[in-house]
Amino acid sequence: MKTNSRFLLLEYLYSLQLPNLNQMTFCFWDKVYPDDLAQMLLKQPEVTVLHAKGIRVYTKTYNLSEISDTIIDFAVTMKETMVLSYQDFTYAINDPYYRKDMRELSFASLLMVPFAEETEKITGVAFFYFSEKLYPEDDIIAQINPKSLRKLKDTLIQDEIEALHSEIVKQVYADTALPWVIMSDQRVYLSTPMAKVLGRESGTVSLSEWEELLKTNGKLNPMKRTELFHSSMEYYAEHKATTKNEPVFAVDYLDQHDLERFTLLFLAYRGWEDKTTWDHIALLSELLPQGCEKPLLYKVNDDTIVFLVSETLDKRLLVKIESRLKDYLFVFLRSGRDFPVKLALRPIVDYLVATNAPSFVLSEYLEYRTKQNEHQYLLEAIRDNRFNIKEYPVCRTADNQRWGTLIKMEVRGAKPTPDFQEFQFNKMMQFLLVNQVEKPIFFLDSLLLKKRSVWNKLKKIGEIYPDAVTLIVTNNFQDVNNANPNYPSILSEYFHRLHQMGITVLVDSTLFSSNLSYQLFPLFEGLAIEDWGLFENELGKTLINFYLNRMKQVIVLKTTANLQHDLIYHLNKPTN
Structure with missing residues (x-):
């Protein structure tokens, strides 16, 4: 972020003239740049944080x-000022800049203002810290509206573009000696050798400026054109110089080759x-052997x-x-030997x-991609707010009296990975706090009970x-039948701690149908099951009656049976 951006933020705060303002933090993401090439270089979704004090x-x-783990996540969930x-x-949540517990900061009131684009997707949030008590009806709040914050974000992005353009020229083919340019959809990026040839200080020009420069510099002769990202890269030579004119392609175009059999060499x-x-x-x-055809060359970065x-080279x-x-x-x-011919190459290089x-093993690569895809889906779901929390009344089957409320959060298409389970848990904790x-009533995998942060939230x-x-x-996520011998005692300790905190413990079929059920039996108060015919066969009835006779509660998550029992509960339709 350029120095000018700091002045832009201070200028915005000065225009508001907010009394008792201690500090302010401005966070935004999903930045959009005005040309394709600049946008393509933003590899990872980033949060930009400016903190004014x-x-x-x-x-x-x-x-x-x-x-x-920050209050940004809370603001995105709430979606309103x-x-x-x-x-x-009353619980640990970190501020966006220092990344430390909000309770360690000095303020009386915090004004939280999320703002969205026209698509209504949250793309930023501002936090204003005041030294005096602030109330929702105060006039100060009306001065700070999401529209002005969105305009501030756009202004900051415009200021960043010039620095980004310079970075493009610096990073892309920086060590190529020939004068070259990158033709994007709106701009032309000049390499350092090209800028020297043209006597230009700036590294970028508009398309119309570039056409005029070519007309007035007849000594520049086009040598070749290479596709780069979704733009073209053109090499030039002064007076037909031919130094280093081998085409080197951007790695993004690795899968556009037309080879049927080949060997990929990664260096x-x-x-x-x-x-x-x-x-x-x-x-x-x-x-490489002398009889070998010239390979296609791709640059990943300066060192790769x-x-x-x-051809298929001998091992x-x-x-x-x-x-x-x-x-x-x-x-x-x-x-055809180490991997299938049709497998995409760019993801392999990224891997x-x-x-x-040190070597490529197909099974290890596929396992890596599976985990990566699951994690990426979750990140996109978080960013796009593709989740919701529902409240299901849990009622006694004997008289339909409400006993509790099951809290469930789902993200469409997401698999129940440990990352996702932790994400669910954190979201539900935030929901219960506000x-x-x-x-x-909510689910929690035993794997998460290893984490101190989870216990803090439960407390x-x-x-x-x-x-x-x-x-x-x-x-x-734990094979209890082949687990660590100490696993039963570890789980028992977890259950004891939960009891001491006043939390009722139920288990689902992954535990009550395992070989741990005997050790854990005295430590849980009941079961949560999905009825897939359990109440319609003798074995299932015997199992359920075994628990009911010992005063264990049973929550039936899904069933078609007509049940009536003081200790059996069913779910009603969600209330929200």
Whole structure:
């Protein structure tokens, strides 16, 4: 973020003239840039945070996936302007800039203003910290409207564009000696050699300016054109110079080759000497057999390149090449042998970069992609607010009297991974803190009970709902039949702690049908089951009666049976 952006934020605050304002934090994401190339370079969804205190403004950015423990996540969930007092923060939640507990900051009231685009998707939030008590009806609140904050975000993005343009020229093919330009849909980016040839200080010009520059610089001769992102990259030579004119493609175009059989060579420099992309290309080219056709060359970054050789190279040759590449990570993949021909190559390269895997093993790669896809789906669901929390009345089957409220949160299409379970739990805890729920009941996997942060939240919820919380403990991620021998005692300790906190413990079929049910039997008060014919066969009836005769409660999550019993409960339709 450029220095000018700091002045823009201070100017905005000065225009408001807010009394008793201690500090202000402005957070935004989903930035949109005016040309395709700039937008393509934003690889990860980022949160930009500007924190103003006095006349100073501090900035930082971090990945959007890291907002889950901050008040940003709470603001996105609420979706509306709220006034919170310092006393409202009865549980641990971090501020967006310092990333520490809000209760460690000094303020009397916090004004939280989320703002959205025309699509109504939240893309930012501002937090105003006041030293005096603030009330929802105060005139100050009307001065700070989401529309003005959205305009401030747009202004800050415009200021960032110029710096981003310079970064594009700096990072993309920075070590190519030829004068070159990148033709985007709105702008032309000049390499440093090209800017020198043209006598330009700026690294970017408009399309019309570029056409005029070509007319007045006849000594520039086009040599070739390479596709880059969704733009084109054009190489030029002064007086027909031909230095380093081998085409090097952007790695984004790795899957646009038309080879039927090939060998992919991945080379990543790990040494300390200063080397250019051309040094890496020359080294690997020398080691290839002389009869080999010229490979297709791709640049991943300054230290990493990819060759596509249009034949299946012998494994003994490749092992020999690897032995001669000191200070390099060298990985080879042969289509049809090491991986299926139709498998996309770009994700494989991303995997090799991210993991530093010394070799490519298809099964390990597929497992990595599965986990990555699940995690990405969850991040996108969080960003797009594709989740909702429902309240299901839990009623006694004998008289339909309400016994409690099951809280469930679902994200369409998301798999129940540990990350997702933790995300669900955090969302439900926030929901219970700001909504009054009659005797809340919710699921929690035993894996999460290993986390101190989870126990802190359970303790806080237990204090707000004394002796009224019911926890349904599941065990979806631990093979209890082949678990650590100490696992039963660990679970028993968890259940004891929950009892001491006044929390009622139920278990689902992952526990009561396992070999741990005997050890845990005295420690849980009942079951939560889905009736898939249990009440229609003798074995199922015997199992349920075993628990009922010992005064264990049974919540039936799904059933078609007509049940009537003082200890059996069913779900009614959600109330929200």
